Amino acid sequence: MNHTPRTRTVVSCILLVTALGAGATACGSDGNPLSARPYDAADEISFSGPTGAGEQADPDKPLEVAVKSGDGRITDVTAQDSTGRFVAGELAADGSRWHTTSPLAANAHYTVRVSTEDQDGAPGRRVLTFDTTRAKGKTRLNVTFGPDAGEYGVGQPIVAELDHEIKDKAQRAVVERGLRVDSSPAVQGSWYWVSDKELHYRPREYWPVHATVRAHSSLDGIKIGDHLWGSNARPLTITTGDKLVAVADAATHRMTVYRNDAQINQIPITTGKPGFATRNGVKVVLAKQYFVRMRSTTVGIAEGSSDSYDLPVFYATRVTWSGEYVHAAPWSVGSQGYANVSHGCTGMSTSNAKWFFDTVHEGDVVQVVNSQGAAMEPFGNGFGDWNVDWAKWRTGSALTDTGEDAPASQDAVRLRPTTV
Structure with a gap:
């Protein structure tokens, strides 16, 4: 020829x-x-899905499109539901067949577009439509995104809380593919499985300033495992403000505050004394409380001992659930800028604490350096996510082929203890 x-x-x-x-x-x-005209591909291919009116496909079963004879081949197949979700598939190298490699959604309407060519290279097309059955008697996986909608600092991670444990890595991959985080400007980011029921999402670096971040799910109707299907989830949108980073140096007893990488203030401070040294590392502002009663008994210090305390504290900016704050400490002004005398918090004068309280927001970054304390926990005691380097963070994703099991999350302290 x-x-x-x-x-x-x-x-x-x-x-x-x-x-x-x-x-x-x-x-x-x-x-x-x-x-x-393109040749009619209807007689050239077979389809494993329903072809009769009123028939529905079982979403538990994969789809397959195949060439009936050796006279032609499939060149492309797309399968998409009415919400815009595509089904992943694999086409044989010789074009003889195509099959799905990801699950169909239950109670969904699908359109399958098949492109073919005959032995002379003439193109053909066929469009198939069908519905899938409902997931009757199945358990639904609910997802809740956090934090609440609003404006946050550039260190704020996105959290996805699940109402069922997902232990199997293949099932985790299904869940993770359905949890999307989009930002404008766009950044590189990834989920990390903190526990079987909690994922955190963060970019490689801090979020861009004045960004819009949207978390949403496409798991509704998607099979995750035996008897477990995805459910609808309320999307979340947050925005970021300026990049505000406060670096507390326990050796120089100074906190330097930067806005968009330019220094805007330097404050004399005191941090944790020996035996109560402040945690090193990056922390994220969790909350701001104008007044907190701080008692030593909440952190295991016996009442009446030389280290016991029961104090009214003002302008308290919280950075860990275990009770570490940046706050006003008028009783230690003589040591601020010279010595570390606190029980773990970062103390400063009342006027400086008010300035800090008024300046920072949830999601802003507080970094402690040169302390003799332990490293900030990555998870469970606030947001220590930024203490995990990017290479390690990527291994916490179920979609990373070389990944390893993510560490279990430590339980947040229920009684919210406080230190000074």
């Missing part, structure tokens, strides 16, 4: 399609571009 003439014909077809528009096929075997 001489392939050269057919090659010239195909090239001229492409040119005529460009001229006539994508909806017209420009060439035929008779050489008249206006008389050409």
